[in-house]
Amino acid sequence: MPVSDPRPSSSIGGEFSSLDGSGEGPPIDSRAVPGLLGEHGPPSSRVEPGSSRTSPKLRHLVRRSWLDRIRSSKPMGWRGGLLLLTFVAGFIALSSGVELTDRPGVSTAGVLTRLYYAIGLFVLGGLDLGMPRGGPAWGRDLLWLVYFVAPAITASAVIEGVLKVLEPQSWRLRRLRGHVVISGSSRLALLYLKRLRKLEPTVPVVIVDPRIGESLSDQAREVYRAEIVQGDIASSAILARIRLDRAARVVLLSDNDFSNLDAATRVLDLAPRLEGKIVVHVADLRFMLGMAHTLVARTCAIFNAHQIAARHLVDTRVLKHFNETLPRDRVVLAGFGRFGQTVLEELQQRAPGGFDRC
CATH class of the missing domain: 3.40.50.720 (NAD(P)-binding Rossmann-like Domain)
Known part of the structure; x- marks a missing residue:
């Protein structure tokens, strides 16, 4: 019974193709x-x-x-949620009736105008809008809060981007x-x-x-x-x-x-x-x-990949053939590298009387 010397199987934990990509060869069971x-x-x-x-x-x-000494970094998802929350808070504050000293009439302007100024809070804060006045107290307080939080979010994103440019892989590895x-x-x-x-x-x-x-x-x-x-x-x-x-x-x-x-x-x-x-x-x-x-x-x-592949080959093909034939089989190993030696060792251990040694 000829047994060739293929490359050891590359199928780890399932049915991989062989190491040379041919798709043939006995799989290596990850359970081993x-x-x-x-x-x-x-x-x-x-x-x-x-x-x-x-x-x-x-x-x-x-x-x-x-x-690695910078411990305060948070995932982008956390910052994205805070950004959305701050944007909504800014839009609500501008829609609550609060007026701005440098931009009068914003609270009564259209929705697109208020959205535009809410987005602008992340760039300049309230520098181009002026101080909040009028309207409900909670609206003024909310707008003051957004004045501080919005530019802080922008600054943190800029700092993180600079760090990624300076040391991109170290930043990624640090978050693993x-x-x-x-x-x-x-x-x-x-x-x-x-x-x-x-x-x-x-x-x-x-x-x-x-x-x-x-x-x-x-x-x-x-x-x-x-x-x-x-x-x-x-x-x-x-x-x-x-x-x-x-x-x-x-x-x-x-x-x-x-x-x-x-x-x-x-x-x-x-x-x-x-x-x-x-x-x-x-x-x-x-x-x-x-x-x-x-x-x-x-x-x-x-x-050892050779051992697992050889054991699979012997268990699933060679021993089955030995059991179906009464006389001893003649096994020919075409190639005697590490895999061939491992196949022979498995045959000697698992079927010492099932084949003739030539």
């Missing part, structure tokens, strides 16, 4: 990797988002950024909460991002990689709405920028096994609350098996 697409590990490793186990080291790194951090720009990382977007279309995503290509960067940013951070995820400066204290999980999918494991160790050290929410890909199966009893292996979900 707890936490890969949001599933948590065992109950003992679950940590609530509001946990207070944020490392002092991480807080120190975050405080080193001057932009409940996001997923992906390390690496490999095909496996891109396919994971693609599947993640299908399952969680609104979750914020940050991709960290020191050598991400321009085309891949544009695709991840424009198609999958991911924030791209160029740098080494094991760097203290990068770890401070990506707000680990607010992250939902970290997925390390770079092509460098040592870099993935080193990053996992640093993330655990800085953000212990992410224990059980870190997924690490290790391409070298023997290396992964050799570190099975380490701290990282006990606190992170470590997986």
